[in-house]
Amino acid sequence: MSNAQPPQASFWNDTGRSGIAAWIFSTDHKRIGLLYLYSTFGFFLTGVLLGLLLRIELIAPGRTIVGPQTYNALFTVHGVVMIFLFILPSFPGAFGNLVMPIQVGARDVAFPRLNLLSWWLYIIGAVIVLVSLFTGGGAPDTGWTFYVPFSARTGTNVSLAVFGVFIIGFSAILTGLNFITTIHRLRAPGMTWDRLPLFTWSLYATAWVQVLATPILAITLVLVMAERLLGTGLFDPARGGDPLMYQHLFWIYSHPAVYIMILPAMGVISDIIPVFSRKPIFGYKMIAFSSLAIAAAGSLVWGHHMFTSGMSDTAVLVFSFLTFIVAIPSAIKVFNWVSTLYRGSISLEAPMLFALSFILLFSIGGLSGLILGAAATDVHVHDTHFVVGHFHYVMFGGSGFAFFAAMHYWLPKFYGRRYAEKPALLAWALMFTGFNLLYFTMQVLGMKGMPRRYYDYLPEFASLNLLATVGSWILAAGLVIMLVNLFRGLRGGVPFEGNPWGGATLEWSVATPPPTENFEEEPLVTHGPYDFEGMGKP
Amino acid sequence: MNPARLMTTTEAIDPVFMFIFGACLVLLIGITAAMLYFVVRYHRSKAPEATSKAEGNLWLEIIWTVLPTMLVLAMFYYGWSGYLTLRNVPEEAMEVTATARMWSWSFSYANGVTSPKLYVPVGRPVRVNLVSQDVIHGFFLPAFRVKRDVVPGMKNHAWFVASKAGSYDLFCSQYCGTSHSAMISTVEALPEAEFAAWMEHEKSGEEQKEHPGHELLEKHGCLGCHSEDGSARVGPTLKGIWGRSVTVETNGAGRVVIADEAYLRRSILEPGADLVKGFPPIMPPFTLKDDELRAIVQYLRGLK
Numbered sequence: 001m002s003n004a005q006p007p008q009a010s011f012w013n014d015t016g017r018s019g020i021a022a023w024i025f026s027t028d029h030k031r032i033g034l035l036y037l038y039s040t041f042g043f044f045l046t047g048v049l050l051g052l053l054l055r056i057e058l059i060a061p062g063r064t065i066v067g068p069q070t071y072n073a074l075f076t077v078h079g080v081v082m083i084f085l086f087i088l089p090s091f092p093g094a095f096g097n098l099v100m101p102i103q104v105g106a107r108d109v110a111f112p113r114l115n116l117l118s119w120w121l122y123i124i125g126a127v128i129v130l131v132s133l134f135t136g137g138g139a140p141d142t143g144w145t146f147y148v149p150f151s152a153r154t155g156t157n158v159s160l161a162v163f164g165v166f167i168i169g170f171s172a173i174l175t176g177l178n179f180i181t182t183i184h185r186l187r188a189p190g191m192t193w194d195r196l197p198l199f200t201w202s203l204y205a206t207a208w209v210q211v212l213a214t215p216i217l218a219i220t221l222v223l224v225m226a227e228r229l230l231g232t233g234l235f236d237p238a239r240g241g242d243p244l245m246y247q248h249l250f251w252i253y254s255h256p257a258v259y260i261m262i263l264p265a266m267g268v269i270s271d272i273i274p275v276f277s278r279k280p281i282f283g284y285k286m287i288a289f290s291s292l293a294i295a296a297a298g299s300l301v302w303g304h305h306m307f308t309s310g311m312s313d314t315a316v317l318v319f320s321f322l323t324f325i326v327a328i329p330s331a332i333k334v335f336n337w338v339s340t341l342y343r344g345s346i347s348l349e350a351p352m353l354f355a356l357s358f359i360l361l362f363s364i365g366g367l368s369g370l371i372l373g374a375a376a377t378d379v380h381v382h383d384t385h386f387v388v389g390h391f392h393y394v395m396f397g398g399s400g401f402a403f404f405a406a407m408h409y410w411l412p413k414f415y416g417r418r419y420a421e422k423p424a425l426l427a428w429a430l431m432f433t434g435f436n437l438l439y440f441t442m443q444v445l446g447m448k449g450m451p452r453r454y455y456d457y458l459p460e461f462a463s464l465n466l467l468a469t470v471g472s473w474i475l476a477a478g479l480v481i482m483l484v485n486l487f488r489g490l491r492g493g494v495p496f497e498g499n500p501w502g503g504a505t506l507e508w509s510v511a512t513p514p515p516t517e518n519f520e521e522e523p524l525v526t527h528g529p530y531d532f533e534g535m536g537k538p
Numbered sequence: 539m540n541p542a543r544l545m546t547t548t549e550a551i552d553p554v555f556m557f558i559f560g561a562c563l564v565l566l567i568g569i570t571a572a573m574l575y576f577v578v579r580y581h582r583s584k585a586p587e588a589t590s591k592a593e594g595n596l597w598l599e600i601i602w603t604v605l606p607t608m609l610v611l612a613m614f615y616y617g618w619s620g621y622l623t624l625r626n627v628p629e630e631a632m633e634v635t636a637t638a639r640m641w642s643w644s645f646s647y648a649n650g651v652t653s654p655k656l657y658v659p660v661g662r663p664v665r666v667n668l669v670s671q672d673v674i675h676g677f678f679l680p681a682f683r684v685k686r687d688v689v690p691g692m693k694n695h696a697w698f699v700a701s702k703a704g705s706y707d708l709f710c711s712q713y714c715g716t717s718h719s720a721m722i723s724t725v726e727a728l729p730e731a732e733f734a735a736w737m738e739h740e741k742s743g744e745e746q747k748e749h750p751g752h753e754l755l756e757k758h759g760c761l762g763c764h765s766e767d768g769s770a771r772v773g774p775t776l777k778g779i780w781g782r783s784v785t786v787e788t789n790g791a792g793r794v795v796i797a798d799e800a801y802l803r804r805s806i807l808e809p810g811a812d813l814v815k816g817f818p819p820i821m822p823p824f825t826l827k828d829d830e831l832r833a834i835v836q837y838l839r840g841l842k
Contacts, residue, residue: 068716068717068718068719068720068772069716069818072713072715072716072718138818141715141716142713143713147673147674147712147713149672149673149674149690150673150674150713150714150715153672153673154715155810237689237690237691237692238690238691242691243674243689243690243691243692244689244692277580277588278587278588279588279590279591280591280592280593281593282592282593282594282595283593283594283595283598283599284593284594285594286594286599307621308676308685308686308687308711309687309689310686310687310689310692310694313621313622313625316618316621317618320614320617320618320621321614324610324611324613324614325610327606327610328603328606328607328610331602331606332599332602332603332606334569335598335602336594336599338569338572338573338576339598341572341573341576341577341580342576342580342590342592343580343585343588343589343590343592344576344580344585344588344590345580345582345585345586345587345588346576346577346580346581346582346585347581347582348577348581356573356577359569359573360569360570360573363565363566363569363570364566367562367565367566368562370558370561370562370610370613371555371558371559371562373613373614373617374554374558374613374614374616374617374618374620375617375618375620375621376550376551376554376616376617376618376619376620376621376623376624377551377554377555377558377617377620378617379551379621379624379683379684379685379686380551380555380680380683380684380685382685382711383676383678383685383711383712383713384711448680449678449680449681449707449709451676451678451709451710451711451719452713453713453718453719454718454719455718455719456719456720457719458707458722532588
C-alpha cells in the first residue's frame with residue numbers, strides 16, 4: 001500500500017516510523033481508516049469467494065462440489081465473515097475514520113490511541129474466528145445466527161468462533177464511543193449541528209446503536225459459551241431453559257446491527273447525490289432526523305425475526321406494528337433523494353451511478369421487507385430464499401453498492417490519483433445486472449417455497465437455481481473489473497487534484513491527499529454542507 | 539370465518555400477498571420512473587446548471603410521511619387479520635402429532651398409528667401438534683402457506699386443510715444440521731374413503747410388533763443417519779455391524795476394533811470417543827437406559 005507515490009507532503013509520507021510499523025502503530029485516523037479498508041475489504045473478498053462456492057454447489061440438485069457438512073460450514077462462515085468481519089466494521093472503520101474527522105473540521109478523532117486499539121481488537125477477533133475454522137471440531141456449522149440448542153450441541157468449533165465475534169464487539173463499542181465524542185466535542189467553529197454533513201449525521205446515529213446494542217451481543221455470546229463449556233442450561237429445555245430466550249437476546253442486538261450496516265450507507269448516498277446534481281440536498285433536516293428515528297425505532301422491532309417461533313400472538317402483533325413504523329423514515333429518505341434530482345444538473349459519473357442504483361436496490365429490498373413485516377405473509381416466506389434475497393438486496397445492494405460508491409467518491413481524494421471512468425461504468429453495469437439476476441431469482445425461489453440453508457433441493461427448483469448461479473458469475477465478473485480498475489487507478493492513474501466534482505463538505509477543501517494534520521489552521525465554517533455557490537465548477 | 543364453507547389458510551394469506559405486492563409495485567415503478575425521468579431530463583448535457591436551489595418543502599414532507607404511514611398501517615392490519623386465520627384452529631379439526639428429530643419426521647394419529655408421511659383426508663381441517671426431540675426444526679407446507687417452528691420443550695401447533703387430493707411438499711424450514719435439507723416429507727391428501735381405508739390398513743399393520751430394538755432406533759431418530767439396508771447415509775450403515783472390523787480414530791490415532799457390545803454401547807453414549815474413519819464428528823451423545831441399550835445391541839446382533 002505504500003507503493004503509491006503521492007505528489008506532495010501528505011499523510012502518506014509524513015511519518016516518524018518506517019515500514020509496516022508506520023501503519024499498524026499509527027494513530028492517524030486516515031491511516032487507521034485505510035487499515036480498516038484493506039482488512040475489511042479482504043474479508044469481503046473472502047466472503048465473496050465462499051458465496052460463489054455456495055452458488056456453484058446449488059447450480060444443480062444433489063452433490064456438485066462439496067458434501068452437506070462442508071456446505072453448512074460454508075454458509076455459516078460466509079455469513080459470519082460478511083456480517084461481523086466486513087459490513088459491521090467497514091463503514092465506520094474505513095470511511096468513518098477516513099472522512100468524518102475532516103468533515104467536522106477536526107485534526108483527528110477524539111481518542112486516537114483508542115482508535116488504534118479498536119482496529120487491533122478487530123484484527124485479533126478476526127484472527128480468532130479464522131483459527132476456529134481450522135481447529136477443534138472444524139468450522140462452525142450453525143449459521144451466523146448460532147441458534148440454540150443446535151449451537152450448544154454441535155461438535156464443531158462454535159465456542160472459539162463466538163469468542164472471536166465477542167472480541168470484535170468491543171472494537172465496535174470503542175469506535176462508537178470515539179465517534180460520538182468526536183462529533184460532540186471536536187467540531188470546528190461554525191460547524192453547527194445543521195451544517196453537519198449527512199454522512200457524519202448517519203455515523204452519529206450509528207455510533208449510538210454500536211454503543212447501546214453491541215453489549216447485548218457480548219452478553220448473548222458469553223451465555224452461549226457458558227452453555228457449551230459450563231452446561232448452564234439457560235437455553236436447554238431439558239433443564240428448564242428456554243431456546244426462545246436466546247433468539248430474543250440474539251435479535252435484540254442483531255436487528256439494530258442491520259441499521260449499523262445500512263445507516264452509514266444512507267449517509268454516503270446523501271452526500272453523493274447533491275454533489276453530482278449540483279443542488280442542495282432536499283429535506284436536510286428530515287434526512288438527518290430520520291437517521292435518528294431509524295436508530296431509535298429500529299431497536300424495538302427485533303421480534304419480527306420470530307413470527308413463526310412460537311412466541312405469543314400479542315408479541316407478533318406489537319412487533320409487526322413497530323416494524324411497519326420503522327419503514328416510514330426509510331421511505332422519507334428515498335423520496336428526498338429522488339426530489340434532490342429534480343431540476344438539478346446531473347452528472348452520471350461512477351459514484352453517482354452506484355448511488356442511484358443504491359436507491360433502486362435498497363427500495364426493492366425495503367419493499368420486500370414489507371412482505372416480511374406483515375404477519376400473514378411473513379409466515380410463508382420466513383426461513384426461505386425470499387429472506388436471503390431480501391437481506392442481500394438491503395445489505396449488498398444497499399450497503400455494498402454504497403460502499404462501492406464511497407470507494408469511487410473518496411478514495412481518489414486520499415490517494416491523489418484516480419481510476420479510469422469507462423471500466424468503472426462497465427463494472428457497474430455488469431454488477432447491477434448480475435446482482436438482480438442472482439437475488440431477484442432468490443426471492444422468486446422463496447415465494448415458491450424453497451427453504452434457506454438447503455444443501456439439496458427438489459427438481460422443481462432447479463432452473464431458477466441455475467439462473468441465480470449464472471447471475472453470481474456476472475456479478476463476480478463486474479466486481480473483478482471494478483477492483484482491477486481501482487487498484488490500477490489509485491496506484492498509477494492520472495493525478496486527482498483539488499475538487500473536481502465541486503463538493504462543498506470540508507474534506508474537499510483540504511489538500512489532496514490530505515496532510516497528516518488535515519487542516520493547516522483550524523477552519524471556520526461559514527456555509528452548509530451542500531451549498532455549492534462558488535464551489536469549483538467541474 | 540364463513541360457517542358455510544371453511545376458509546383455507548391459502549385463501550386467507552394470498553390476498554394479503556396480492557395487496558402488498560400490488561402496493562409495492564406501484565411504489566417501485568413510481569420511484570424508478572421519477573429517477574429515470576429526472577436523470578434524463580436534468581442531465582448535465584441538457585441542464586448545465588441546476589435551476590432550483592430548493593432545500594425542502596414542508597408540505598411535500600408531510601404528504602410523503604402521512605400517505606406511506608396510512609399505507610403501511612393498512613398492510614399491518616391486513617397482515618394481522620390473515621395471521622389470525624392461521625392461529626384460529628377450526629373446532630372440528632382432526633389432531634395429528636408431528637415429531638421432528640435430526641433428520642426425519644414422524645406423524646402419529648389419535649389411535650396410535652404412526653407414519654413417516656402426513657396422510658390427511660381432503661376437506662377436513664387438521665391440527666398438527668409440533669414436538670421436537672432434539673433441536674429446533676420448522677414445519678413448513680408451502681402449498682398451504684403454513685409454517686411453525688418445532689421447538690423442544692414448547693407446545694407449538696399449526697393447522698391446514700387440503701381442499702384437493704394430492705401430494706404436497708413438507709419441508710424442515712429451521713436449520714438443524716448436516717441433513718437439514720434431507721428432512722423433507724409430504725402431505726398426502728386422500729379423499730375421505732381412501733383415507734379411512736389407509737388408516738384401517740395401518741392399524742392392522744400395527745399388530746405385527748417390530749423388534750423393540752428397531753422401535754428404539756426409530757424412536758431416537760438413529761435411522762435418519764444410519765441405514766438398515768447397507769446404503770450409505772451421513773453415518774455408517776447398521777447392516778451387518780455386529781462383529782465387523784471397523785477402522786476408528788481414538789484421540790486422533792487410527793486403530794482397528796471389532797464391533798462388539800462394549801464398542802456399540804460406547805458409540806451410542808460417547809460417539810466422539812471412537813470415530814469411524816471417513817465420517818464427520820457430528821453425532822450427538824445419546825443418554826439411554828441400560829435396558830434400552832441391551833435391546834438395541836440385541837437387535838443389531840441379528841441385523842445381517
